[in-house]
Amino acid sequence: MVAVRRLVFIGGAIILTLLLLASAGIFAINSLLNRSQAQRARIEQQRKAIPAGILVTGVNPGSHAERAGLRVDDLIVRYGEMAILDGASYHVARKAYLERPESKINLVVWRDGKEITLSAPTGRLGFDSRDWNSVKDEIDSAVQSGDLPKAQQLLDHAEQAKTLTPSQILQARILLIPDQTEPEDEQRRTQLLDQFLSSHSLDFVRTVSYNGFYKSNRYRAASVCFERELKDDPSDVSTWLNLGNSYNYLLRFDEADRAADHVIKNKLPLSDYGTGVLYQVKGGAALGRRDLPAAMSYYERAFNASPSDNKMAHWLLASALSGDLQHFYAISSQCRNTLPDEYARLQHHVDALEAYALVKNDQREKAVRLVSRWKGNKQSEQNIPEYWPRLPGGAEIVSNWKDLLGEQ
Numbered sequence: 001m002v003a004v005r006r007l008v009f010i011g012g013a014i015i016l017t018l019l020l021l022a023s024a025g026i027f028a029i030n031s032l033l034n035r036s037q038a039q040r041a042r043i044e045q046q047r048k049a050i051p052a053g054i055l056v057t058g059v060n061p062g063s064h065a066e067r068a069g070l071r072v073d074d075l076i077v078r079y080g081e082m083a084i085l086d087g088a089s090y091h092v093a094r095k096a097y098l099e100r101p102e103s104k105i106n107l108v109v110w111r112d113g114k115e116i117t118l119s120a121p122t123g124r125l126g127f128d129s130r131d132w133n134s135v136k137d138e139i140d141s142a143v144q145s146g147d148l149p150k151a152q153q154l155l156d157h158a159e160q161a162k163t164l165t166p167s168q169i170l171q172a173r174i175l176l177i178p179d180q181t182e183p184e185d186e187q188r189r190t191q192l193l194d195q196f197l198s199s200h201s202l203d204f205v206r207t208v209s210y211n212g213f214y215k216s217n218r219y220r221a222a223s224v225c226f227e228r229e230l231k232d233d234p235s236d237v238s239t240w241l242n243l244g245n246s247y248n249y250l251l252r253f254d255e256a257d258r259a260a261d262h263v264i265k266n267k268l269p270l271s272d273y274g275t276g277v278l279y280q281v282k283g284g285a286a287l288g289r290r291d292l293p294a295a296m297s298y299y300e301r302a303f304n305a306s307p308s309d310n311k312m313a314h315w316l317l318a319s320a321l322s323g324d325l326q327h328f329y330a331i332s333s334q335c336r337n338t339l340p341d342e343y344a345r346l347q348h349h350v351d352a353l354e355a356y357a358l359v360k361n362d363q364r365e366k367a368v369r370l371v372s373r374w375k376g377n378k379q380s381e382q383n384i385p386e387y388w389p390r391l392p393g394g395a396e397i398v399s400n401w402k403d404l405l406g407e408q
Contacts, residue, residue, distance in 0.1 A: 063126025
């Protein structure tokens with residue numbers, strides 16, 4: 001599976017929007033920025049010509065999709081005789097044709113400004129996609145940037161102008177409710193999620209739970225969907241781990257632990273990457289309970305199983321909070337040697353953590369000098385206050401950073 005949703009089996013493709021990881025924040029990568037100017041121009045030209053459909057974002061090697069000739073950036077607009085307006089309509093069409101005697105269907109796609117028809121088997125083809133709708137993109141962007149009034153205004157206008165499908169409207173209404181909200185909004189989210197789960201196929205729920213809710217930092221909505229998915233397939237290891245991560249972000253640490261322990265107890269199969277995520281969930285739960293020795297142990301196992309920038313950051317955070325400078329420097333050295341490029345990219349975060357550990361060891365003057373080199377740096381000014389409060393103890397890192405900058 002190509003999509004980021006499957007945390008266990010993807011590795012480098014994950015954008016933890018990274019998440020963890022989703023999270024968002026310092027590890028987010030806008031894939032559109034990585035496209036060439038010519039590719040972006042073609043996509044924008046296609047957007048003007050075709051207002052709705054689903055855009056192929058990944059094709060599994062050796063899959064039915066690849067054998068049928070489907071390519072990344074193809075825009076699917078018809079499945080057999082059924083028009084495709086969004087992901088929900090694609091899943092409806094796919095299910096409908098599975099109940100028919102035909103073993104093949106025609107996929108109508110737009111590619112480089114031309115309509116072409118591909119022949120493919122019915123059922124799952126093995127590709128990833130996202131809705132092709134500029135209004136939905138604007139709403140999603142506003143939600144992810146935290147501008148909920150703008151997102152609400154866009155949604156209100158879209159409902160009047162009928163530029164979104166009913167499924168897209170329902171998803172947007174859920175996204176507009178943050179995890180921490182008033183009781184009446186909690187009740188409304190519950191009602192909306194009940195409506196979403198009852199009106200969509202479980203296959204489509206699996207797509208939206210991660211790519212829609214989790215990656216937009218809507219962990220309450222994501223966790224409800226993950227729990228529903230696991231009732232259908234309790235052996236789905238990646239959903240267990242996604243659920244554990246969601247619980248950690250919701251500060252439900254005992255439940256996060258239980259999700260990870262379920263994977264261990266039932267000996268669910270794990271790749272190296274999945275093992276890393278498993279121990280990252282365990283580390284996050286321990287960190288939330290302020291069991292720093294256990295957190296550092298779990299994060300070490302996570303990093304050694306599958307090194308990544310976010311595992312490095314979490315491991316260093318637990319070490320900094322412990323105040324053990326010698327241990328912090330040892331971990332820092334290992335991370336720098338293992339992931340030199342990532343370490344250099346996140347140097348301002350490493351320095352923020354080191355500055356906290358220095359202050360805990362009564363080395364404030366050294367901490368002030370360390371922080372001073374980032375004064376006026378826009379990247380550190382934005383990323384540090386945005387990222388660390390999401391993690392247990394992270395607010396202390398930000399507070400210390402600001403205090404030290406104020407002494408310049």
